[in-house]
Amino acid sequence: MHKRYKIGILALLLICSLVLLINMPWQTVIVFQETNQEKAPLYFIELQEPRIFYIRYTHSIHRTDVFEYFDITPDQQIKMTEMIYENMSIGMPSAAEQGQRLERKGDRYHLYFDKPTLLASFVIYIGDIDLDLAVHHKKEYDLKHNLQRGHAYECRVDKLSLYQLWKGVQMR
Numbered sequence: 001m002h003k004r005y006k007i008g009i010l011a012l013l014l015i016c017s018l019v020l021l022i023n024m025p026w027q028t029v030i031v032f033q034e035t036n037q038e039k040a041p042l043y044f045i046e047l048q049e050p051r052i053f054y055i056r057y058t059h060s061i062h063r064t065d066v067f068e069y070f071d072i073t074p075d076q077q078i079k080m081t082e083m084i085y086e087n088m089s090i091g092m093p094s095a096a097e098q099g100q101r102l103e104r105k106g107d108r109y110h111l112y113f114d115k116p117t118l119l120a121s122f123v124i125y126i127g128d129i130d131l132d133l134a135v136h137h138k139k140e141y142d143l144k145h146n147l148q149r150g151h152a153y154e155c156r157v158d159k160l161s162l163y164q165l166w167k168g169v170q171m172r
Contacts, residue, residue, distance in 0.1 A: 025160060028072075043147060044171065045136055054068060069084075079113075079117065079119075099114055125152045
């Protein structure tokens with residue numbers, strides 16, 4: 001009887017440890033999750049050093065490429081560092097605000113964010129115009145291949161558990 005009691009306690013400890021291990025957040029990722037669904041799947045990109053990424057999209061009105069550059073802070077905030085674009089027409093900044101610098105380099109405008117612009121998340125709309133790419137660690141992720149066109153997705157940095165990683169969709 002005493003031996004069964006020890007085996008039972010050991011089995012219970014093993015099961016509790018396994019449940020804890022599976023549910024403990026440990027992998028830092030860039031997450032894309034549809035905004036209008038309660039239980040939307042998580043699409044993710046594993047975050048590596050250096051903790052920077054950019055998004056390239058084609059502006060829907062003037063049909064030119066826009067690049068938005070981001071750093072990830074130690075507390076998982078998204079810091080916008082730079083925006084590059086060709087056209088100052090509708091929807092694009094034509095002047096720098098306080099804490100920003102706007103420079104023209106060749107045929108492009110570079111908007112630098114000298115004062116940190118920290119975001120917990122932002123929303124990206126996956127349109128039909130041209131490429132929407134997320135680039136991290138010199139690897140391109142085609143957002144239109146992984147995410148559904150015509151839908152909006154929240155982009156954030158998060159730590160996921162093994163269970164969330166198994167349930168989610170790793171972008172390749």
